[in-house]
Amino acid sequence: xxxxxxxxxxxxxxxxxxxxxxxxxxxxxxxxxxxxxxxxxxxxxxxxxxxxxxxxxxxxxxxxxxxxxxxxxxxxxxxxxxxxxxxxxxxxxxxxxxxxxxxxxxxxxxxxxxxxxxxxxxxxxxxxxxxxxxxxxxxxxxxxxxxxxxxxxxxxxxxxxxxxxxxxxxxxxxxxxxxxxxxxxxxxxxxxxxxxxxxxxxxxxxxxxxxxxxxxxxxxxxxxxxxxxxxxxxxxxxxxxxxxxxx
Numbered sequence: 001x002x003x004x005x006x007x008x009x010x011x012x013x014x015x016x017x018x019x020x021x022x023x024x025x026x027x028x029x030x031x032x033x034x035x036x037x038x039x040x041x042x043x044x045x046x047x048x049x050x051x052x053x054x055x056x057x058x059x060x061x062x063x064x065x066x067x068x069x070x071x072x073x074x075x076x077x078x079x080x081x082x083x084x085x086x087x088x089x090x091x092x093x094x095x096x097x098x099x100x101x102x103x104x105x106x107x108x109x110x111x112x113x114x115x116x117x118x119x120x121x122x123x124x125x126x127x128x129x130x131x132x133x134x135x136x137x138x139x140x141x142x143x144x145x146x147x148x149x150x151x152x153x154x155x156x157x158x159x160x161x162x163x164x165x166x167x168x169x170x171x172x173x174x175x176x177x178x179x180x181x182x183x184x185x186x187x188x189x190x191x192x193x194x195x196x197x198x199x200x201x202x203x204x205x206x207x208x209x210x211x212x213x214x215x216x217x218x219x220x221x222x223x224x225x226x227x228x229x230x231x232x233x234x235x236x237x238x239x240x241x242x243x244x245x246x247x
Contacts, residue, residue: 004102005220021065069093082245102216123161174213188215
């Protein structure tokens with residue numbers, strides 16, 4: 001946060017003013033993964049850690065390119081059902097802030113290769129991109145539709161998905177199943193409606209070692225397009241919930 005994925009040229013317009021944030025992905029000349037990913041979160045004073053849970057906090061300091069004041073708390077809770085994650089972000093400043101958030105967990109194939117695994121992804125529409133992986137539109141997922149689990153053999157993914165589908169509990173899933181039947185999964189509730197999935201092709205140290213299953217509130221470049229972007233009013237709190245488990 002305050003934006004997931006990429007921001008074209010690190011530049012955006014907001015309420016009549018143009019802002020420039022640092023370009024952190026120089027090969028594609030984008031600002032990648034927001035600002036909070038590079039900050040040191042700390043336990044929230046007065047909120048005791050438990051054996052099964054911890055709450056971390058961060059005050060995002062205003063910078064020239066993002067002169068807005070956000071206060072976030074992030075709670076991780078572990079149970080027999082898996083990992084439960086809750087993020088709450090409050091605008092503690094005096095002006096409306098552009099806001100989006102996303103997370104970047106990776107699903108492991110265990111001892112198998114990604115090409116030996118199957119993927120389920122609960123979404124009907126794929127985000128099309130240019131050579132900088134910035135969105136150009138959407139289209140039916142077609143050959144990259146994984147609503148019915150399919151083999152990942154020979155399939156390279158670094159794609160956003162929208163029009164998510166949900167189960168009877170209102171959850172949308174990405175599931176990676178190994179040949180022995182073990183399945184690692186990420187879910188999101190209705191506080192988020194966008195997926196990014198990546199097989200890591202060509203990324204040093206990551207190349208097809210796992211699958212990124214990223215729940216997000218908006219797709220890449222939302223600060224420029226406004227697509228699914230949150231206008232976070234002064235005093236307003238925005239909350240999201242997601243989790244990870246083994247099936």
